[in-house]
Amino acid sequence: MVEKHIMDDTRKLEKEFNRIKKSTFLTLQQLGVPTVELENDFINSNIEAGNVRALRDFIWYQFNKHLQREAKDSDLQSRIYYAMAMFRFNYEEGKDVDRLKQQSIDAKKTHYKISQTGTGVVMDAKIYNSIKNCCPECTADDGKAFNLDEFLDSDRLPHKNCTCEGFGCGCSFGVVARRDENGLLIFIENDTKPTTSNKPLKTKSTSTMLQNEGAKSILSIFNVFKKKR
Ligand SMILES: [Zn+2]
Ligand SMILES: [Zn+2]
Structure with a gap:
């Protein structure tokens, strides 16, 4: 009987x-880790089948190795x-999940801070939920x-005030070109040198007034939001 239990436990762990x-x-x-390198690393690490703890450490090492590989x-x-x-949430009792989610958002912001210059059109950030049945705060955005x-x-x-269960806020954002009411792109006016100053961007469209109104109300939402913090 005892032996059978041990067998069951071993099989369970291996599964x-x-x-x-x-x-x-x-x-x-899917994140681009080279398959051959991954398989070789795994073989070289001599992890026994069923040693879940060692496997988790190995995976964590691979994530960090990939962060370094793709540092740019x-x-x-x-x-x-x-x-x-997600990994920490699924397999390590959610340790550090909030910090990792913040790092994910920060890296994406860095990406757009670097790449947005020179598009010539007015851009917006658009928030989207990536998890179904979000809390009111996530749904509202x-x-x-x-x-x-x-x-x-x-x-x-x-x-910050997300009350989603489990993983918590899984919202992210994309960047889209703003359009006027005719569906046209709004070009940044280029009357001076390519803008490197902190001067507010000028916009030009068939409905500049309306656009400015729209921008103003978005700004005021932001200011209200900032005050709340
Ligand atoms: Zn959210
Ligand atoms: Zn939420």
């Missing part, structure tokens, strides 16, 4: 081990940090657009 390995290796590969790609770094948060520069300097995400 768990294989489940974690399969799902996390897939995640790592902030957009990818953002995805890696998010996957690390789903699909909302904010002036990109204002957004990048704000700490709107992850939502």
Whole structure:
């Protein structure tokens, strides 16, 4: 009887081990970790089948190795940090999940701070929920657009008063070109040198007045938000 129990436990652990390995290796590969290198590292680490703890350490090491490998790609770094948060949530009792989610958002902001210059059109940050059935705070922001520069300097995400269960706020953002009421792009007026100053950006469109009104109300929402902090 005792032996049978030990057998069952071993088999259970191996099953768990294989489940974690399969799902996390897939995640790592989707993030661009080279398969051959990953498999070689795994073989060289001599981890016994069923040693879940050693496997988790190995995965964590691979995440960090990939962060270093892709240190110049902030957009990818953002995805890696998010996957690390998910990993901690799924397999390590949620340790440090909030910090990792913040790092994911920060990396994405860095990406857009670097890459947004020179598009020539007015851009917005658009928030979206990535998890179904969010709390009221997350739901309220789903699909909302904010002036990109204002957004990048704000700490709107992850939502601070989020009451989503489990993983918590899983909201992220994308960057879209703002359009006027005719669906046309709004070009940044280029009357001076390419803007490197802190001068507010001028916009030109068939409905400059309306656009400015729109921008103003977005700004005032932001200011209200800032005051609350
Ligand atoms: Zn949220
Ligand atoms: Zn929430």
